[in-house]
Amino acid sequence: xxxxxxxxxxxxxxxxxxVAPAYLVHIATFIAIYTLPVIGLGFLTxxxxxxxxxxxxxxxxxxxVTALLTTQYGWSPVAAFLPSIIGAVLVATVLGAPAMRLAxxxxxxxxxxxxxxxxxxxxxxxxxTNGPQGVRSIPPLAIGSLKLETPHTYYYAAFGAAxxxxxxxxxxxxxxxxxxxxALSEDELASAMSGVPVYRAKxxxxxxxxxxxxxxxxxxxxxxxxxxxxMFTLEPSIxxxxxxxxxxxxxxxxxxIATAVLESATEFLRPFGEFRMIVYGLILMxxxxxxxxxxxxxxxxxxxxxxxxxxANA
Amino acid sequence: MLxxxxxxxxxTGCIYAIVGLGFTLVYxxxxxxxxxQGQVFMAGTFLGLVIANRFELPAVPLIIIVxxxxxxxxxxxxxxVFRRLYHNHEVFVxxxxxxxxxxxxxxxxxxxxxxxxxxxxxxxxxxxxxxxFQAAYLWVVGLTxxxxxxxxxxxxxxxxxxxxxxxxxxxEMAGAVxxxxxxxxxxxxxxxxxxxxxxxxxxxxxxxxxxxxxxxIGLKAFSAAVFGGINSIPGTILGGVxxxxxxxxxxxxxxxxxxxxxxFIILLLTLVVRPNGLLGxxxxxxx
Numbered sequence: 001x002x003x004x005x006x007x008x009x010x011x012x013x014x015x016x017x018x019v020a021p022a023y024l025v026h027i028a029t030f031i032a033i034y035t036l037p038v039i040g041l042g043f044l045t046x047x048x049x050x051x052x053x054x055x056x057x058x059x060x061x062x063x064x065v066t067a068l069l070t071t072q073y074g075w076s077p078v079a080a081f082l083p084s085i086i087g088a089v090l091v092a093t094v095l096g097a098p099a100m101r102l103a104x105x106x107x108x109x110x111x112x113x114x115x116x117x118x119x120x121x122x123x124x125x126x127x128x129t130n131g132p133q134g135v136r137s138i139p140p141l142a143i144g145s146l147k148l149e150t151p152h153t154y155y156y157a158a159f160g161a162a163x164x165x166x167x168x169x170x171x172x173x174x175x176x177x178x179x180x181x182x183a184l185s186e187d188e189l190a191s192a193m194s195g196v197p198v199y200r201a202k203x204x205x206x207x208x209x210x211x212x213x214x215x216x217x218x219x220x221x222x223x224x225x226x227x228x229x230x231m232f233t234l235e236p237s238i239x240x241x242x243x244x245x246x247x248x249x250x251x252x253x254x255x256x257i258a259t260a261v262l263e264s265a266t267e268f269l270r271p272f273g274e275f276r277m278i279v280y281g282l283i284l285m286x287x288x289x290x291x292x293x294x295x296x297x298x299x300x301x302x303x304x305x306x307x308x309x310x311x312a313n314a
Numbered sequence: 315m316l317x318x319x320x321x322x323x324x325x326t327g328c329i330y331a332i333v334g335l336g337f338t339l340v341y342x343x344x345x346x347x348x349x350x351q352g353q354v355f356m357a358g359t360f361l362g363l364v365i366a367n368r369f370e371l372p373a374v375p376l377i378i379i380v381x382x383x384x385x386x387x388x389x390x391x392x393x394x395v396f397r398r399l400y401h402n403h404e405v406f407v408x409x410x411x412x413x414x415x416x417x418x419x420x421x422x423x424x425x426x427x428x429x430x431x432x433x434x435x436x437x438x439x440x441x442x443x444x445x446x447f448q449a450a451y452l453w454v455v456g457l458t459x460x461x462x463x464x465x466x467x468x469x470x471x472x473x474x475x476x477x478x479x480x481x482x483x484x485x486e487m488a489g490a491v492x493x494x495x496x497x498x499x500x501x502x503x504x505x506x507x508x509x510x511x512x513x514x515x516x517x518x519x520x521x522x523x524x525x526x527x528x529x530x531i532g533l534k535a536f537s538a539a540v541f542g543g544i545n546s547i548p549g550t551i552l553g554g555v556x557x558x559x560x561x562x563x564x565x566x567x568x569x570x571x572x573x574x575x576x577x578f579i580i581l582l583l584t585l586v587v588r589p590n591g592l593l594g595x596x597x598x599x600x601x
Contacts, residue, residue, distance in 0.1 A: 051404050098586040105347055105403045106589050109540055113582035116533060118573060124571040226365035234529075238411055245408060278417040284412025292405040 018225035040212025046249030047181035057118035061230030062217025088214025134228030317445035327558020328458035331511035333535035350414035352532010359512025388507030431518030537581035543594020
């Protein structure tokens with residue numbers, strides 16, 4: 001039954017470009033792309049309890065690696081996929097591994113430093129990154145002679161990647177490493193005593209989160225066909241963090257739903273014009289004020305209210 | 315050249331120090347970082363701008379009035395917003411970031427373009443040993459010293475200030491011995507808003523003011539607070555001045571493009587090597 005539902009769901013998502021208007025396909029493509037860095041954040045935050053505000057920068061590293069390889073060095077986009085991931089993992093582990101010993105607020109502070117360092121380098125290393133000019137005319141993703149130039153065709157690439165990354169993440173979570181991570185997220189000291197290589201597992205979680213972000217950045221660069229440092233400010237980091245947080249970090253499906261809801265919400269806020277960002281800020285602020293345990297905790301609340309009204313009737 | 319760089323560095327450092335104090339005051343009491351502090355500073359600058367344009371006050375009364383109004387706003391915002399965010403630090407981080415986004419974009423709608431701030435410190439040029447700089451720099455440094463002395467006096471010699479210190483050192487014990495903890499926390503936020511707005515009035519006349527001025531200064535001030543010790547007021551001042559100096563030295567002798575990196579490299583190194591900062595106490599959780 002459950003498998004059948006999964007297949008029906010995936011099939012329905014595959015049909016989106018055939019039936020939905022272009023604008024919805026565009027949003028759906030973004031949702032698929034953002035799923036990757038958000039799932040990545042799930043590895044880090046869900047299993048090591050460390051909140052990162054650097055995910056947007058690591059996402060940017062992935063986007064820049066492919067942008068530069070394909071435009072400056074003539075690589076084909078498909079060949080640049082692995083280097084994007086490796087670049088993101090390298091930057092994240094070199095800067096972030098020493099910080100994995102920190103916990104709580106101190107780790108958040110360190111990720112802000114990492115984010116700013118990456119961003120300032122993207123902005124100022126003009127010889128390499130083209131600085132504030134950004135990198136233009138990134139070639140479209142092409143498989144053989146098939147060029148994925150329109151949102152409709154690109155949707156399949158993004159959705160396919162999101163799907164693969166989702167199931168890969170599920171495998172990792174249920175693997176031995178996933179068990180170690182779950183153990184250390186409960187109690188680092190106790191799991192160290194039971195033979196979990198705590199520090200190594202945490203660095204692996206960091207590397208995994210960066211790999212997912214790098215892959216997301218790769219997809220983003222070839223969809224936008226243009227990258228600019230301003231795309232990778234703290235704003236996407238905050239967005240990814242909120243998506244992972246509202247989704248509950250540990251629940252992959254929860255994070256995917258939260259990504260879809262928040263991304264569509266910010267799109268549907270467009271009619272608010274310049275008030276859009278104010279509304280977005282208010283959503284973050286009020287969401288945290290009134291649903292401190294994530295929006296998915298609305299479920300139990302709903303249940304309680306529903307239950308109460310029923311018992312009142314009885 | 316060197317004198318010029320040093321004086322500029324100290325003046326910038328003083329701004330980082332005062333904005334950083336806003337982080338420190340809140341962190342000491344709540345063990346939370348208010349990530350809207352940079353935007354509060356920016357909004358405080360605009361508060362100063364509006365008051366200065368309307369009443370044409372001289373510098374000192376302007377600063378006192380802006381500080382007082384910001385203090386009241388801080389009390390109100392604490393009551394309406396922050397009070398509901400104390401669950402844990404992630405909630406506080408994201409909630410305060412949301413507040414920062416609201417502030418930035420509200421000001422952006424009112425003032426979409428950078429605006430000049432009235433030259434409340436005059437336009438004189440001072441020469442010291444071959445270095446030329448605006449007289450306003452002296453105001454910045456002098457008023458920072460006065461502000462720090464004032465804060466020290468407040469915390470050492472007044473009942474309200476001692477209550478704040480008691481809450482900062484142990485919130486439960488402070489409550490047990492009869493400190494009104496809620497009031498003290500509200501006043502802490504009020505003070506952090508007041509110092510942020512005062513920093514805004516100090517920096518305003520030096521540059522144009524714009525809705526995004528709080529982002530970078532806020533993050534650098536935060537680095538300064540962590541570097542000096544985020545629970546130590548003297549540490550924050552020291553951290554701010556050192557970062558201001560190093561940044562200006564790097565800008566003068568190494569590369570002006572990368573001078574913004576200084577603060578964040580210092581922040582990362584501090585956290586990895588000495589998370590308590592230069593003068594801070596207490597240990598964060600390390601595993």
